[in-house]
Amino acid sequence: CHALRRHFPHRPEMHVVHETVYQTLYVQGRGQLRRELAGALRSGRARRRPHRQANCRQPRFTDPMVMISERPAEAAERAVPGHWEGDLIIGKDSGSAIGTLVERSTRYVMLLHLPTDHTAASVRDALTQTAQKLPQHLKRSLTWDQGAEMAAHRSFTLATDIPVYFCDPASPWQRGSNENTNGLLRQYFPKGTDLSVHTREHLDAVATQLNRRPRKTLGWETPAERLHKLLTA
Incomplete structure (x- = not known):
């Protein structure tokens, strides 16, 4: 388009913008002609990819999210226990799942039993049931x-009176402890397997094993030892 203006500066009928070219190719073109014309483009796409506008993005949830930037500083500093990271491990065919909860300062792990689905209602109920086992602090x-x-x-x-903070999109490092723990859990629950075969008791046993495993990041203490030390300090 810019080349046309340069070569024909005094012929405005030869001046077009790029949108005119795209409209001609994608809207007016038909059948084999359209495929041939589109193939001449650098992208070679037979269909035009729509542009997304950030201000037209639909809200993720009905209830507004509170972003991680609003989370108390003590959570980022890992100095005070009681701040958790959560995620799901998804099973075969996206049916069954296991919820993973990791306490940030101690890396203490709790697992949620989701053998049939991981809908919002199921995850909420499993989280609520697990949270009710925790002391208030x-x-x-x-x-x-x-x-x-x-x-x-x-x-x-x-x-539960537990506030939920949401990570920024495509930012798994904002839940680094949880991502690392999920990697450890895949030793017990390989990708592509049916997670519904595991009982709640088995999940508790796996969590106990992880909580008794010494961690380099904890100075080779176990998560269970570190949690006990913080609670009795």
Whole structure:
């Protein structure tokens, strides 16, 4: 388009913008002619890819999210126990799942039993049931990604008094402890397997094994030892 203006500066009928070219190729072109014309483009696409506009993005959940930037500083510093990271391990055919909870300062692990589905209601109920086992001073916050399974985050907070903070899109490092733990859990629950075959008791046994495993990041203490030390300090 710019070349036409340069070569024909005094012939405005030869001046076109790039949108005119695309409209001619993608809207007016038909059949074999359209394929041949589109093939001449640098991208070679037979169909035009629509542009996304950030201001037209639909809200992720009905209840507004509170982003990780609003999370208390003590959670980032890992000095106070009770701030958790959460995620899902998905099983074969995206049916069954296991929820993973990791306490940030101690790396203590708790697992959620989700043998049939991982809908927002199922995840909320499993989270609520697990959180009710915790003492009040270990219920400070939960950080999760923006997965659809957390659509019921508001009702979880109302039931447990635990605020939920959401990571930025495509930022798994904001839940680094959880990502690392999920890697360890894949030794027990390989990708592509049916997670519904594992009982709640088996999940508890696996969590116990991880909580008794010495961690370099904890100075070779175990998560269970570090949690006990913080709770009795």
